[in-house]
Amino acid sequence: MRSALILAFxxxxxxxxxxxxxxxxxxxxxxxxxxxxKSERRYLPESMGPGVAIFDFDNDGWMDLYFTNxxxxxxxxxxxxxxxxxxxxxxxxxxxxxxxxxGVRGRDFGIGVTTCxxxxxGWTDLxxxxxxxxxxxxxxxxxxxxxxxxxxxLNRPGLYTAAVFFDFDNNGTQDLFVGHFVKWxxxxxxxxxxxxxxxxxxxxxxxxxxxxxxxxxxxxxxxxxSDRSGIGKQMGKTFGAVATDxxxxxxxxxxxxxxxxxxFLFVNKGDGKFEEAGLEAGVAYNSDGAARSGMGVxxxxxxxxGWxxxxxxxxxxxxxxxxxxxxxxxFADDSGVTGIAMATHMFSGWGVKFFDFNHDGYxxxxxxxxxxxxxxxxLSSTLTYKEPILLFENQGGKFVKLDPGKAGEAFxxxxxxxxxxxxxxxxxxxxxxxxxxxxxAPLVLRNTGSAAASNGWAGLKLxxxxxxxxxxxxxxxxxxxxxxxxxxxxxxxxxxRELLGFGPFFKADWxxxxxxxxxxxxxxxxNVKAGRYYALRAGGxxx
Amino acid sequence: xIWLAAFLLAAAAAEHYTRANAYFGQQRxxxxxxxxxxxxxxxxxxxxxxxxxxxxxxALNRFDEAREAFVRAGELQPKSAYVQFLLGFFYYVxxxxxxxxxxxxxxxxxxxxxxxxxxxxxxxxDGLGAADAAVPLYEKTIELEKSGGHPxxxxxxxxxxxxxxxxxxxxxEKQVMLALGLDPKSRDAHYELGRLWFEKGxxxxxxxxxxxxxAIPGVGTLDRQIHFLLARSYxxxxxxxxxxxxxxxxxxxxxxxxx
Numbered sequence: 001m002r003s004a005l006i007l008a009f010x011x012x013x014x015x016x017x018x019x020x021x022x023x024x025x026x027x028x029x030x031x032x033x034x035x036x037x038k039s040e041r042r043y044l045p046e047s048m049g050p051g052v053a054i055f056d057f058d059n060d061g062w063m064d065l066y067f068t069n070x071x072x073x074x075x076x077x078x079x080x081x082x083x084x085x086x087x088x089x090x091x092x093x094x095x096x097x098x099x100x101x102x103g104v105r106g107r108d109f110g111i112g113v114t115t116c117x118x119x120x121x122g123w124t125d126l127x128x129x130x131x132x133x134x135x136x137x138x139x140x141x142x143x144x145x146x147x148x149x150x151x152x153x154l155n156r157p158g159l160y161t162a163a164v165f166f167d168f169d170n171n172g173t174q175d176l177f178v179g180h181f182v183k184w185x186x187x188x189x190x191x192x193x194x195x196x197x198x199x200x201x202x203x204x205x206x207x208x209x210x211x212x213x214x215x216x217x218x219x220x221x222x223x224x225x226s227d228r229s230g231i232g233k234q235m236g237k238t239f240g241a242v243a244t245d246x247x248x249x250x251x252x253x254x255x256x257x258x259x260x261x262x263x264f265l266f267v268n269k270g271d272g273k274f275e276e277a278g279l280e281a282g283v284a285y286n287s288d289g290a291a292r293s294g295m296g297v298x299x300x301x302x303x304x305x306g307w308x309x310x311x312x313x314x315x316x317x318x319x320x321x322x323x324x325x326x327x328x329x330x331f332a333d334d335s336g337v338t339g340i341a342m343a344t345h346m347f348s349g350w351g352v353k354f355f356d357f358n359h360d361g362y363x364x365x366x367x368x369x370x371x372x373x374x375x376x377x378x379l380s381s382t383l384t385y386k387e388p389i390l391l392f393e394n395q396g397g398k399f400v401k402l403d404p405g406k407a408g409e410a411f412x413x414x415x416x417x418x419x420x421x422x423x424x425x426x427x428x429x430x431x432x433x434x435x436x437x438x439x440x441a442p443l444v445l446r447n448t449g450s451a452a453a454s455n456g457w458a459g460l461k462l463x464x465x466x467x468x469x470x471x472x473x474x475x476x477x478x479x480x481x482x483x484x485x486x487x488x489x490x491x492x493x494x495x496x497r498e499l500l501g502f503g504p505f506f507k508a509d510w511x512x513x514x515x516x517x518x519x520x521x522x523x524x525x526x527n528v529k530a531g532r533y534y535a536l537r538a539g540g541x542x543x
Numbered sequence: 544x545i546w547l548a549a550f551l552l553a554a555a556a557a558e559h560y561t562r563a564n565a566y567f568g569q570q571r572x573x574x575x576x577x578x579x580x581x582x583x584x585x586x587x588x589x590x591x592x593x594x595x596x597x598x599x600x601x602a603l604n605r606f607d608e609a610r611e612a613f614v615r616a617g618e619l620q621p622k623s624a625y626v627q628f629l630l631g632f633f634y635y636v637x638x639x640x641x642x643x644x645x646x647x648x649x650x651x652x653x654x655x656x657x658x659x660x661x662x663x664x665x666x667x668x669d670g671l672g673a674a675d676a677a678v679p680l681y682e683k684t685i686e687l688e689k690s691g692g693h694p695x696x697x698x699x700x701x702x703x704x705x706x707x708x709x710x711x712x713x714x715x716e717k718q719v720m721l722a723l724g725l726d727p728k729s730r731d732a733h734y735e736l737g738r739l740w741f742e743k744g745x746x747x748x749x750x751x752x753x754x755x756x757x758a759i760p761g762v763g764t765l766d767r768q769i770h771f772l773l774a775r776s777y778x779x780x781x782x783x784x785x786x787x788x789x790x791x792x793x794x795x796x797x798x799x800x801x802x
Contacts, residue, residue, distance in 0.1 A: 279790070280778065287738055289771025289793060317638075317670070319708065330779075332742070337710025345672025382641040382671065 017450035019357055019391065020408035020433065028444050029094040030065070032085040035078070036439035037070040037109070038374065040198065043189055045073065045131040045159060047200045047372040048181070051112035051491025052436040054423030055124050057102070058143060061533075062089035063423045063495050066126060067436060068110035073131055075186040076109065084110055084128070093426060104145050108132025112419070112491030116165035116174050117465060119220055124465075127176070129160035129491070134178065138220075153222045154214065159184045162297075164487030166243035166252045166467045168229075168268055170517035173216035174467070177231070177254055177487070179238030182206035200373045203259040203293065208235035211256065213274075230266070230274045237261050240297035240352075242488035243467055244308045246281075247329060250517060252468050252486075255283070257294030257312045267329075282331045283310060283323050292318040293348075296420070296490040299483075300354035300363045303397045306481055313349025313367050313490075316383055320344040320367070322399075340392070343401045347387050348372065350490040351420020355431050357447060358393070359455035359501035361480045365392040365399055368417035368435050386414035389435065389443075410445055417443075423495025429457050429531065431499055436492065456502035456530030458511070463537040465496045468516035473528075474509040475502035497533065506530040511542075556586035563595055567602075575599055590616045594629050606637055617646065624653035628660050631667075640667040658687035662698055669705050677705055696722035700731045707735070712742055730761035737772050746779035767796035 025031060034050045037043075053066040065087040072078055084106035087095035099105055109131035115124050123139035136152045137145035149155045154176070162179035169175065182203055192201035213231040214222035226232025231254070240257040247253070251268035258264065262284035266274035278284035285291055293315035299308050307325035314320050319341040323331035335341035347369040354363040369387035376383045391407040392399035404412030419436035426432070430447035437443060462469055467486040472479065482498055502508055508528040515521045519538045528534070534542040563578035576599060582592040593616040600609035613630045620626045631646030644667050650660040665680035681702035688694045699722035706715035716739050722732035737752030753773040756764060770793035777786035 279774075282775065285771065287741075288768045290768075319672075334710070336708050341708050341710075342672050342674045381639050 015405075017448045018404075018406055018408040019402065019447060019451045020410060020445040021448055022408065022410045023093075023444040023446050025441065027093060029090070029096065030087055030442060030444065031097070032067050032069075032087070033441045034067065034437060034439055035070050035082050037073075037076040037078070038439060039076065041075075041189070042192070042198045042200045042375075043075040043186065044182075044184055044200060044206070045075070045109055045111065046070070047374075047438070048161065049111045049418060049438065049491060050436040051129075051419035051493075052421045052434050052442060053113045053115050053126070053493035054421045054425070054434060054495045055115040055126075055493060056089075056496075057086070057124055057126075057139060057145075058088065059123065059141075060089075060091075062091050062427060063425050064089050065095060065425075065434060066104070066113055066115075067442060068106065068113050068128060068419075068491070071107060071109050071130075071132075073109040073186075075189070084113075089425065098143070102144055103147075104137050106130075106135060108135075111159075112161055112163060114163040114165060114487065114493045115496075116176075116486075118165060118174050118176070118216060120173065120464065124496075127154075127163050127165070129163050129178065131159045131184075133157045134160055134163070148220065152220060153224070154178075156212070156224075158209070161239050161491060162241040162256075162487060164241050164243050164254070166254070166486040167216075167516065168213070168243075168252055168254075168274075169215065169272060170251065170468075171218070172518050173218045175216045176214040176222060177241055177243070178212045178214070179241050179256065180209045180211045180236075181239065181259075182237050183209045194379060197375060197378070199375050199379075203237050206237070208237050208258075208261055210235055211238050211241075215272075225272065229272060230276065234264055234276050235261075236264055239295040240312070240488070240490050242297050242299045242310075243486040244299035244310075245468060245483060246299075246308050246310075246325060248307065250468070252516075255297060255299060255310050257297040258291070259293045259295060259315075261291050263291075263294050263312065277329070281329060282333070283312075283321075286318070286321070287333060292321070294321075295348070296350045296352035296367065296488075298352050298354050298488040299485050301481060301483065302354060302363045302365075302394060304362065304480060308483055308485075311352060311354065311365070313344070313352045313369075315348045316346050316371065320347075320349055338397065338399050339401075340399050343390065343392070343399070346383070347390070350418045351435060351492055353420060353422045353433075353489055353494060355422045356499065356501040357391070357431055358451035359430075359457040359499070359503070360452075361475065361478060361501040361503045362394040362396075364394045366390065366420065366422070366433060367392075368415065368420045370416040370418065370438065374416070384414060386416050388412070388414055389417065406451075408445065410443060415443060416440060418490060419492040420489050421492040421494050424459070424497065424499065427533070429459060429499065429533075431495070452501075454504055456504070456506040456508075458500050458502070458508060458528055458530055459533035460498045460500060460511070460513075461496070461533060461535045462498070462513065462515075463535065463540075466516050466519070466538075470514040470516075471498055471500065471511065472514070473500050473502075473511040475505040475507070477509065478503060502530055553586055553589075556582045556589050556592065559585065560589060560592045560595065563592065563599075567595060567599055572599060572603060588619055590620050590623070590626060593619070594626060597629060597633060601633065601636065609633055610637070621649075622653060624650045624657060624660070627653065628657065628663075631660070632663055635663050635667050635670070638670070640670040643667040656687060656691065658684050658691060658693075658698075661687060662701075666701060669701070674705060674709055678702075681705065694725055696726040696729045696732055699725070700729065700735055703732075703735050707738065707742075712739055715739055728759050730756050730759040731763045733759065734764040734769055734772065737769075737776070741772065741776055741779075744779075746776045750776035750780055750782070750785075765796070767793055770796065 112129040126137040128135040165174040254266040256264040265278040296313035310323040416438040433445040435443040469484040559582035566575035597612035628650035634643035662684040668677035703718035733756035740749035773789035
């Protein structure tokens with residue numbers, strides 16, 4: 001009897017699989033290793049990157065990957081040539097490096113990346129933020145890209161971070177916000193020596209600088225409307241930015257996380273102008289009126305009330321912010337009641353994403369962390385340079401941190417993480433995660449589907465990737481909604497498809513897509529079967 | 544003979560220390576430092592002089608020097624609750640909560656009735672984001688202070704701030720009211736009450752508490768914080784004129800960064 005019990009224990013009582021498993025280099029084929037250009041002097045841009053993008057550059061229906069890397073700059077001469085990396089999804093779990101063939105090595109000192117079909121030709125393009133001049137790579141549709149930065153009018157140098165494509169004027173073309181960090185060059189670097197050793201300086205020591213907004217002219221060029229829109233009049237230190245509609249007026253607004261100065265909430269007035277309303281909205285400072293170090297950012301309706309809420313990953317001891325939309329133009333910082341505040345108290349957060357990892361229909365949350373100062377452990381016994389990734393399950397509006405046993409072994413380790421992108425790399429309907437580490441190889445986390453095994457889902461690929469589209473659905477009589485935001489996280493771009501969780505139901509009662517202006521149509525579908533991706537054009541059928 | 548020499552040196556060291564302590568009390572730091580140098584020259588292991596040296600160095604913002612003095616004192620008198628408390632207190636002020644906790648734990652074990660050690664343990668755990676550990680320590684501090692006959696508002700305010708961070712607004716309010724019961728003119732407590740009213744959507748009451756806090760002099764809660772509360776509260780209460788006034792004051796107060 002006893003031996004039968006032991007046998008039963010070993011052979012039948014296997015622990016449930018964790019949510020994520022870590023994929024190795026031999027599994028993915030991704031050999032890219034970021035070079036953060038770390039110097040004895042500790043120049044600011046060294047601590048900022050890298051970013052990662054999940055996107056389908058060859059329209060084969062499988063998500064490819066793009067990683068940014070550092071490169072030559074006034075403070076850095078690489079000993080060997082450095083380049084960014086584009087990996088094509090080989091449909092078998094492996095990725096093939098096609099950077100050279102595609103012509104997307106990047107240039108200058110690479111920081112971040114975003115993706116968008118800016119010219120509406122059906123092929124997703126790449127935009128890179130740099131210390132130096134940014135890069136717009138137009139996708140030629142044949143596996144190659146062309147650098148069109150100059151002809152597009154996007155070649156102003158600076159120290160850039162977040163980039164967000166969104167259609168602020170609802171004319172059907174994607175405009176571009178480019179976040180600028182502080183006023184910086186090698187000659188402006190500060191001396192932050194402590195105990196005789198140079199450290200990376202806190203952003204407080206640098207002067208702020210405005211970010212830029214470019215209107216897409218629809219002919220491959222952009223017009224700088226920074227001043228006209230009001231966005232260029234605000235001096236910030238931008239790290240993260242997300243385009244969302246905070247007041248449900250059909251116009252995309254922009255939430256910008258700044259480091260050491262107030263965050264910005266640019267409310268779209270609809271006449272080409274934005275009003276900065278961060279202070280009035282309650283998202284600029286903490287409740288004591290202190291600016292925090294906003295880095296990663298995201299927007300989603302985490303409490304399913306139909307209004308967009310905001311999230312900011314801050315510096316250690318500042319606690320991260322989760323701003324609940326009060327539906328009156330203001331927000332309440334619910335980091336305490338949601339459990340976010342204390343769970344994030346000791347971390348410095350970068351890449352972040354609301355996503356429904358278990359398909360229960362509610363937005364969960366992942367944040368990757370890492371102290372910007374690689375020498376912090378010489379100054380503090382409490383803080384570490386590498387920090388853990390945090391996975392939170394949304395349990396009725398409370399965010400419960402999953403331990404590594406449930407989340408996956410990667411969540412029990414520390415990383416020098418920066419960029420984070422979420423996407424379904426293997427098209428199994430479960431969102432995977434890629435994290436770009438500073439000075440290290442990226443981390444690829446495969447969603448095992450174990451947490452979502454008893455839940456239904458459907459994927460939706462909207463033609464034209466229309467930011468501002470509102471997807472609502474009902475499963476088992478429970479209504480959910482998802483606004484198609486743009487940007488968010490940190491220096492990174494997510495899979496543009498939307499995964500809709502049905503909870504314990506294997507069909508949706510209905511799915512409705514409200515397309516943004518200028519389309520302004522509503523498509524509705526009844527009894528949608530779970531377990532597959534659907535493509536949809538405005539006015540068309542689910543394919 | 545050797546015994547006599549040692550006695551004389553110790554006596555001389557003690558005299559210098561006594562004078563240093565008196566100067567320190569009068570905030571005559573230069574003179575205090577000179578006497579301490581002399582005291583420690585006569586007796587490098589004089590723990591009282593070492594702890595005073597640490598306190599003086601903290602007052603002069605020379606934290607490396609303070610650390611060295613407190614650590615040495617702790618090594619010489621590992622069973623002194625006071626010395627261990629000072630060591631833990633130093634680490635707490637230096638934001639090194641991880642190191643503060645063991646020293647404060649020892650101080651607490653050596654003197655279980657010392658509410659200060661428990662209080663700084665609570666603050667250290669709070670600083671580490673360990674709310675589950677901090678909450679019972681705040682409760683214990685309050686209990687010890689009460690049984691010792693010296694309850695202070697500061698503990699209630701600090702505890703209330705943690706409870707506020709946890710979203711436990713009702714519990715936070717109870718602590719703030721206890722603080723105000725002990726000191727109706729606590730600037731910090733009125734400010735915290737204002738923040739709580741704001742969270743509850745009682746904006747006029749939040750503004751009223753902010754105004755009370757602003758009228759009370761103090762160094763804990765900054766004017767800038769109170770102007771921020773007032774600007775938000777008046778804006779929500781529909782008093783744009785007053786909101787603008789406090790917003791201007793808030794902005795004029797300059798940059799504040801919570802780190």
